[in-house]
Amino acid sequence: MGVWIVAGAAFREAVRKKMVWMALVTGAAFLILFGLGMRFQTKSMARAPSLIRGQVPNALLMVGLYAVDLLTMVMTVLASSDALSGEIASGAIHAVATKPIRRSELLLGKWLGYVGMMSAYLAIMLGGVTVIAYAASGATALHLASGAALIWLESLLMLNVTLLCGTAFSTLTNGVIVLGLFGMAFLGGWVEQVGALTRSVHAVDVGVIASLIMPSESLWRRAAYDMQSPVVGALRLSPFSNASVPSHTMIGYAAVYLAVALALALRYFGQRDL
Amino acid sequence: MASTCKSSGSPAIQTRFLRKLFGEKVAVKSLTLEVSPGEAFGFLGPNGAGKSTSVKMLLGLVTPTGGEARILGFPAGNVEARRKVGFLPEHFRFYDWLSAEELLLFHGRLYGMAGSELYRRVPELLELVGLAPHRRRRLRDFSKGMMQRIGLAQALLNKPDLIILDEPTSGLDPAGRRLVRDIIKAERSRGAAVFLNSHLLGEVEVTCDRVAFIKHGEVIETRSLQPNGENATSFRIRAGNLRPEMLAGLERWAKGIQLHDGELSFSVISSESIPEIIRYLVAGGANVYEVTPQHLSLEDLFVQIVGPDGGL
Ligand SMILES: Nc1ncnc2c1ncn2[C@@H]1O[C@H](COP(=O)(O)OP(=O)(O)OP(=O)(O)O)[C@@H](O)[C@H]1O
């Protein structure tokens, strides 16, 4: 019960602070740009060899999906980085945490509110990109459902890690840490791919270690692998080669990682002095 | 008096050797006190004495390093105990994107109040704290005093058995301060216990039944504030033929002894020693004309007990 009341408040906060509207406006702008780009690109490809012509739209779709992935992750972190630390710093939490509600309900309520908003954003953006790509060029994502699930998992990961850091650090520090980890994983992912293409074992190891520290990029690359047409991957038409695809074990690791992050957040928040 | 208290029987607040360290820093050393149901209790002490930290331990915001605390018979921090507790934090801050009305509705829901009860109670409280005309305004636009008033209202939503107010009058105008006084009196006569942290001793004096003075996180004295001479601790005696050498003998009962123009002033631990002092003086040959209990304001008492240094 308490969980839903707090979740509702988190949603109302996002609406009142105009966060929701701004996310929707910038999202719409992105989708329009994407649609225009797709349209012009398809037209200019009319005389290309048919093999390429068939595959380029899928590659473009992949770029669009990647942009959605990045946007969703950054939005998730920005929206939730203030959730705990902000209220702890201002003292706003005192009046709430002394009501007959458990700390865990308070945290899970906020979590639920953010999961709801983040899911809705992701659904709109993913839906928008795939529909626009199909309408403009007939491109489709291969396994859209599993790709979408993996991206969703990735944003869950970002949310949980942000909440965990929010139990201990100030808002700004929190953002710096989580986006720093995200950036590190991102770089690690590229090092790993390039390493795999050039058969550099050490580079691949660096990528794997980065993924173990923060598995966000692994989730994206697995999602890309699932959604991308195999030809695109093989021809390296998109930036996402299937030279080094994260294993199911890595995906399992990411799932455990994000669950542990939430469990630790609950534990620290439950114990700390407010 | 405590007839409406469901939890009557168990003390409203009970702590034993309650202790809190922040790292090396001792915030509360060893707090032992008891507040009865229906009692208005003033918790006084200099800045940094550990008052707010003690309150936070009672409410489960801060985990004690040692000792025990119970509120309304439950261990402090227990979710059920908080159902019948109202709390106004020291610096009342809230989700400032909500309107005054929405804030109270939100807090009422957290208390688990049902819709019909809530929709009756919220306008009532907005009226009480004088914010009815501003009920749809966002808290962001509220002044400090208005914020304090809405904070007070949220502490009363659930008709609590125990109300904990941490400096409720800070930032309030004279009318607001009177409002706080009236609310404390009304809640107390309703049967609720009130635990009040305040530096405005005049207000504590008129609202509280009992006060505790704390310093460095320890209760150094507890006093009841009955409005009669029984508790007076300072006296003035006008007498003739007082010889300075008699004064030394008074130290058995009194301290702060001074003699000025035939007027003797001193303070005693208990007024019960006054008859003995008079007998002693008369036996020594003094002519006692007048014995006057000195009204000691809470402020004098505070300085006397806590000391002028504050204690920081
Ligand atoms: N979170 C904290 N971390 C470290 N020290 C703290 C913390 N909270 C309080 N203290 C210290 O504990 C002591 C008691 O603080 P507290 O806020 O309880 O005092 P107070 O009696 O309420 O004072 P005031 O009258 O100024 O409100 C102070 O010395 C303060 O510096």
Ligand SMILES: [Mg+2]
């Ligand atoms: Mg204080």
